[in-house]
Amino acid sequence: MIEIRNVSLRLDGKSILNNISLTLEPGKIYGLVGSNGSGKTMLMKCICGFVHPTEGEIKTDGRRVGKDVDYLPNAGIIIETPGFIPYYSGLQNLRLLAGIRRKVTDDQIRKALKITGLDPDSRLWVRKYSLGMRQRLGIAQAIMEQPDILILDEPMNGLDKHGVADIRELLMELKKQGKLILLASHNPADIELLCDEVYEMELGNIRNFS
Template sequence: MIEVENAVKTIGKKNVLKGINLKFDSGKVYGLKGRNGAGKTMLLRAVAGLIHLDRGQVSIDGQILHRDIDFPKDLGLLIESNNVLPDFTLRKNLQMLAKIKKVATDEMIDEAIRRVGLEPGDRRKVREYSLGMKQRAAIAQAIFERPRVILLDEPTNAIDIEGVKSIRELFEEEKKRGATILMASHNPEDLSLLADEVIEMSEGSVANAE
């Protein structure tokens, strides 16, 4: 379980999170909607441990971020930018990442690449990929270690219609596996088709939960 309690964050003079209180259970997809600047990405960054809150806390299975742990121990992440290294193949990228936690095997890596619609044997460097392929590569990076928590910021951006369908099926499979998925999206179909609960944010606050 992920619990956000009275999360407050100010950057400059802007209150980007204003006393957020939310709970997220395993095996569910939570959709975050709202205009740009509503606080969706900042909430994802808080859950990922990428920012320190001014007040309040985020806990993962009872462990408080930045007190008990620095980051969630079992996390897949796609936030804002594509962090896949451009001068390597996707397979090499994932192999290098796999050395950190020593969780993913080569078979798991190849499976993740295929699941996002790419080929493990593709020898092109990531910088040669189209925008849609780069987005698929970023999703592969988020799911290849089969994490318990998956945070996604606009995951279907730049992906064609058929590709979006298969990526949505992938997220459904991850949900059935028991992952907790938080997904910020401007695509209403992503939210209506995937989310068990939709949380609307506005100016750093929770405006509504459906």
């Protein structure tokens, strides 16, 4: 569970988030909608612990993000364009990332690539990937450690219709497994088909749109 309590954020004298309170529970997909600059990405960064709110607090299982824990634990995250080493293959990139925490086996990495529609045996450098392939690799990176929480900012970016269908199916399966998923998307169909609850953001304010 993630509890967001009275979170506000000001940067350079500008109000970015205004007194936001939400409770996010396992086994649900939550949608965030709103125009560019509405605060969606910054809220996600605060939840993950990448940015610390000016006021309020964010807790997961009773622990305060940024205080009791530095970052949101047990979370797979896509915020903005995932960065990979261009002259490594997809498998090599994920192996390198997995080596940081040593939580997953090579078989689990290969499975994550297959689930997202990539060939783990491909030697193609990431620099030669299409935008859609890079996005699939980002999703594979987010799920490879089998996290309980997924924070996904525009995960369908660059995917063709078949890729979108594949990732929607994957997210629904992860929801059935009890994952907590927070999804931001500009595609109304993603929100309508996937989300149990929808929140709209505008100028740093949030309201339930379900």
